[in-house]
Each structure stands twice: as C-alpha cells, then as structure tokens.
Amino acid sequence: MSDRQELAGFLLRSRERLTPADVGLPVGARRRTAGLRREEVARLAGMSVDYYARLEQNRGPNPSPQLLAALARALRLDEDGRDHLFHLAGQVPPGRTSGSDAHVSPAMLLVLDRLHDVPAQVVSDLGDVLAQNAMAVALMGPTVGRNILEMWFTEPASRLRFRAADADGLSRSHVADLRATVGRRPADPRPAALVARLRAGSAEFAGLWDAHDVAVRRGMDKTIRHPAVGEITVRCEVLVAAEAAQRLVVYTAAAGSDAAERLALLRVVGVQTMGAEVG
Structure with missing residues (x-):
C-alpha cells in the first residue's frame, strides 16, 4: 500500500x-x-x-x-x-542480485555527468540502456528503458543510424557478447528469456545464436550516421563496473580528427535532432 x-x-x-x-x-x-x-x-x-x-x-x-x-x-x-x-509507492523494489538490478549507482551517474563533452551511456550486460548523458541522446537518440539487442534485431529502423556495410559485424558482436553473458549467469532466468524473445522475433539472431560464437565486447570503432552532422566514426570504449553487470560506454574521437570536429558540432546542435531518423 x-x-x-x-x-x-x-x-x-x-x-x-x-x-x-x-x-x-x-x-x-x-x-x-x-x-x-x-x-x-x-x-x-x-x-x-x-x-x-x-x-x-x-x-x-x-x-x-x-x-x-x-x-x-x-x-x-x-x-x-x-x-x-x-x-x-507501494511497489516491490528490484532485487539486488548481481546482474539483475538495473539501478545505477550515484557514483556511476556522477562519472556520466562529468563526461559532458563526449557521448556516454550506462548499459547492462543484457543490453538494457540504463542512463545516457545529453551527448549520447544527441548522438544515438533517447533510448533509456530500451534494450539495444531487441531494437537491433526486431526494429529495422534502429539500424538506420549505422552503415549497411557494418550491419553484419555489429549483429555478430551483439550475439557473441550476449552468449558470454548467458554463460556468466546460468542461474539467472533473464538472459535465457531475452534469448528466447530474440530467437522468436528474428531469424537472423536465431542463425547467429546457433553458431555459438562468444566474445566479450570491450571496445570497437563504430560509424554512426547522424541526421544533422553526417557520419561520425568514434571509438566505443566499454568500461565494466566491478560490483554489477553494468557498463559505462564512452564514444570518443582523436583530437583534431574529422570525427572530433563533428562531435564538437553535435554539442552545438544538441538534442534538437535527437529523435530524427536518417533518410
């Protein structure tokens, strides 16, 4: 009550x-x-x-x-x-079992807030977007409360922010990372439930899952197609929190590079076009 x-x-x-x-x-x-x-x-x-x-x-x-x-x-x-x-509020709090709690600690949020000049977001190891700074919203769109894998494999529009030539590699990376998560958490029903939903909703996912590739994602380059500032190739660095199955994902660009200039422009553009789709 x-x-x-x-x-x-x-x-x-x-x-x-x-x-x-x-x-x-x-x-x-x-x-x-x-x-x-x-x-x-x-x-x-x-x-x-x-x-x-x-x-x-x-x-x-x-x-x-x-x-x-x-x-x-x-x-x-x-x-x-x-x-x-x-x-x-009369609600049962989420459990505190490692890997099942979507609560982002104040310390993690403080770090996120300080990264005001680069896109950054907190993502669970199941792909749930837990928090974003303003730059991440401007770059990727508002996705807090959404699951990256479910968007990628069941919502075709989510891929419009990426180059078609990169889609296969990103799909394989998503699936291989999820398989590593499932292996780390055999007693947790949530990873298996996510796999079941994705297998039912995406033939592409089902085929990649059956290949049994496994690889923990620690960092990669991504080219993102933004509707206002064009293509931005950023380094996606993944920092893992020690006490929870959460990751701080930071998108950076080398100083003086074209990507750095585009990120600087994105800070000016802000979130005005964050929800726009790439044509």
Whole structure:
C-alpha cells in the first residue's frame, strides 16, 4: 500500500539535497530555493513537470516501477534510498542480485555527468540502456528503458543510424557478447528469456545464436550516421563496473580528427535532432 504523503515529502527532501552540479546541469541564474527545480528533476527522469509536481503535492497517481526507477536515477538515490522510494509507492523494489538490478549507482551517474563533452551511456550486460548523458541522446537518440539487442534485431529502423556495410559485424558482436553473458549467469532466468524473445522475433539472431560464437565486447570503432552532422566514426570504449553487470560506454574521437570536429558540432546542435531518423 502506498503512502502518498511520505512519498511526497521524500521526493521534496531528495530534490532539495541536490545541486545542479550534482547532476551535471549548469548552475544558471540565482535560485530562490535550495536544490533542484521540479522541472529539472522531471527532465532528468523523462516525465512531465505536471506529473512530477502532482507527486510532490500528494495528489498524483501511483507511479509505475519504471517511473520510480527513473526518479531514483534522477535524484541520485543509493540502493537504500531507491528501495525506500519503491516501498512508499507501494511497489516491490528490484532485487539486488548481481546482474539483475538495473539501478545505477550515484557514483556511476556522477562519472556520466562529468563526461559532458563526449557521448556516454550506462548499459547492462543484457543490453538494457540504463542512463545516457545529453551527448549520447544527441548522438544515438533517447533510448533509456530500451534494450539495444531487441531494437537491433526486431526494429529495422534502429539500424538506420549505422552503415549497411557494418550491419553484419555489429549483429555478430551483439550475439557473441550476449552468449558470454548467458554463460556468466546460468542461474539467472533473464538472459535465457531475452534469448528466447530474440530467437522468436528474428531469424537472423536465431542463425547467429546457433553458431555459438562468444566474445566479450570491450571496445570497437563504430560509424554512426547522424541526421544533422553526417557520419561520425568514434571509438566505443566499454568500461565494466566491478560490483554489477553494468557498463559505462564512452564514444570518443582523436583530437583534431574529422570525427572530433563533428562531435564538437553535435554539442552545438544538441538534442534538437535527437529523435530524427536518417533518410
């Protein structure tokens, strides 16, 4: 059973404890109140300002687990704070078993916030996009809450941001990395369930899976076709968190290169074209 009054108070106090710098936002003009503004929390969580305001005013609907997870990330809650948030909303918190928890630690989010000049995102070893910085949204589009493998193998439009000549190699890389994850987590039903969904939804995936190739993804070059700045060839570096099955993926380019210039242009373009598709 939810406790809306306590939930409202907890959201307010959690918001007041944060500064813009804590979440990678510019300080801006003088602030009348402490902490983040409601609109800033709403933007970080990917929800409307009105919806978030109603939660703080003890008059909103019970948020879904997905929205609670987004709020926990936006408010930089640790696992105890995240669990408390779920309890106040009448929801069961996600488990803390290694590899099954999609909660991104405040420390990881702090690193993500500091990478303001390069695209970076936190991805689980099953391909779930858990967090993105603004540059990653501008480069790849908003994909938090989506699964990279399911998009790649079941949504043809997701491949439009990549060169057709690279598709086969990327498909093989996705599948080989997933097979390594399945091998690491034999007691966890989630990897097997993802494989079953992908086999049912994609003949290409089924064929590659039956080949039994395995390779943990640690880094590779990718050429991304962006609708506003053109093709950008970036180095995709994969940094693995020690305590969870999460990866910090950073997209970089050599100083002075054409790709570096295009990334600089992307910082100017921002997220205005983040949802546009390549024609």
